[in-house]
Amino acid sequence: MDTIKNAINRDKNLTRLLVVFLMVFVLCTVLKGSMFISVSNFQSMGKQFPEFGLLSIAMAFTLFTAGIDLSVVAIANLCAVLMAKFLSLLIVPDMGSSTVFMMIAAACLMAIIVSILCGALNGFLIGVIGITPILATLGTQALFTGFAIVMTNGSTLGGLPKQLSATINSGIMGIPVPIIIFVVFAAIAAFVMSKTTLGYKLRMLGTSAKASTFSGFDNVRLFIINYVLSAVFSAAAGIIMLGRFNSAKADYGASYLMEAILIAVLGGVDPYGGKGNISGVIVATIIVQMVSSWLNMYEDISNFYRQIIWGGLLIFVLIYNYVVNEREKRQAMKG
């Protein structure tokens, strides 16, 4: 009993999220019954959430250092478009299957390299030049999306090898491949952020850049690593999207940016920096996916209402967090 109590006290945020998760789960089950509790629903949820889950983790990295990365979706799309171009140029119809897989692997590698460059650019603008993250990444978002638009002339790129979509849409022992990718990336993110010197330093940087300097940390390097991490996770999301849609376009996943911010903040990452953890973001991803699937089950709630729902929810969560923080501050003062 005591160990449970301790665990609850240690991570109040995670406990709160798990309670919300259970509440949402019960609510969805009560309201939609067998439609919600069905293998097919769980399978489709399992295919959907990894891509924006990865984008949310990418977002969480940057909120963690009191920044923000508005270019996550743009990087995902740019990587997907580049991969689609690359694969459609190099793969000829009668190529052997193993060669195709090698090409796909090469395309993934290229996507990761491009994302590292994109992230490094963000980190450079923020860490070296000193531009506010929100403006720097707003600029690079337009820049990266712009490149993708020019490359595609604004149209959808198809003609991908069927092996790519087959792999992404398949499952290993019934577990969809996107989930496996998500779990691997999320585990790495959680480990780096909460256990390693890098994660510790990023948390400190997010709390106070000045004190971080006086501790002898290289803030520029930390900012660049931070935004590179964010970009690489975005690229992983882009790869999943490419396989799932079996096509690439400059403006896929337009609603994901908003959702990524919502999930990161709901997951307990403090937009003022220095607080939060990846486990919270993971639970929040699943909560948002459940709400999203549940809303889909109402035919009279059109997709056009989504913006209102997510926007409203984000503002609600921000207000809620503000209230909770104020209360904790008062309690800390009294103690």
Next chain:
Amino acid sequence: MSAASLLPITSAAIANKYCVEARGGEEVSDYIIKAENIKKYFGGVKALDGVNLEIKKGEIHCLAGENGCGKSTIINIISGFYTLDSGTIEIDGTKYEKMNPKQAIANGIQVIYQDLSLFPNLTVMENLAINMEVAASRKFVSKARMRKIAEAAVAKIGFKIDLDETVENLTVGMRQMIAISRALLNDAKLIIMDEPTTAITKREVKSLFKIIKQLQAQGIAVLFVSHKLDEVFEIAERFTIFRSGKNVASGNTSELDQNKFTYYMTGREIISSHYEYTRENAQNVLEVKNLSLKNGFKDVSFSLKQGEIVGITGLLGSGRTELAETLFGYHAADSGEIFIEGKKVEIRSIKQGIENGIGYLPSDRVTEGLFLSQPIVDNISIEKWHDYANCLGKIDRTQIEKMTEHWAKELSIALHNIEDPVGTLSGGNQQKCVLAKWLALDLKVLILNGPTVGVDIGAKFDIYELVKRLAKHGLTVIIISDDLPEVLTNCNRVMVMQSGRLVETLSTQGLDESRLAELAN
């Protein structure tokens, strides 16, 4: 120590005294404020446990006590921001069970907080007049009307200033004058100043005291919160000292001396002794030759031996902070050489500074020294993370917790849990955390910039003793400070800086404070 002359207050004594007075003169009170048996709880924690505070009309009264003794709580109760849980407040003969800020202001009570509550981006005139304009609920402001208000305000204390200057361009001392003039606009009868001298220079303290005397001449009482005894002596007639939410002593300041004052504040006897440097044939640990930094300092040369504690003093802007920051690697020197243990070294980044065994306790611990919202354990262990991490970078949490517990004990840091944010600690304990972080490294030189600013007397002496002990063990320490007694007792040598130059290096043995003050100004 004679207790009789100092009237240590017991509740019974107070109760008796008050009964007599209550029967005596009802009509005209000699006191502007009489707070009796005030209790205040926060949650289950007692902040004030039946304290009394009485201030006569037109007197300068000093309230002293360590952090957390309830000073700020009583100020907030008198000014109506906190409601008291029990007790009474009598203002100018009228009793109040409860009071709100509006009533307090209407009764002529004004508080000047440490942050002064000014708008840095507005002009002096706007700062002075804005409250009145808002209070009159005007929709449009008139520059002419505002100027009149502002002129009247500064005239009250005969203070000359350009009304169109933006406040952020002014010194803290001048800002204080503005806050005082603003308080006077509301017909103040009692002005409460919360540690007004912590952030201003000696010269500014002098002019502040002149103004306090002027206020007194106008019949305004001043409650002066401070724990610097020399100031208390100079300005206050009577004093009240709190400790842990209780009255410890009150009386006339003429009956007080340094030892009693410290004893009342801390509850323990503190004896500080001069640091005697006894090492013979010690080697040079830090040597600086012709070091220069543009807009900082010029041609600075000195050498420090192992185990020395050397003070650097001089006015703000004398280049002392820049010199310290350059030795630590925050600035890269434009020219000159630095030698550590006889070897020439490059210190062009903080990383290099730390690698060369130099630690720096910054003057602003809140923004530069600590990560306030982060746990104590992370703040103390920060420089050791790499040593306690495996090849994947995973930090061994139990190890850093262990080292934190060790240093918390070593430095007697008062804390509940090492996972609490460091910002929940008192100033003195926060400063000890910064020290612990550096002591965990095997340093050669530790530079302390204003190590005891905003630190309680008790913690202050703890820090002095610790530094002396470390120096005895071979650490070389530089103390940058305005506090001349601090430099004189704790350093064996002192260097004086003036507009970027090192003008004098003296032994503190037999050095007179006034002589040092002369050199530093």
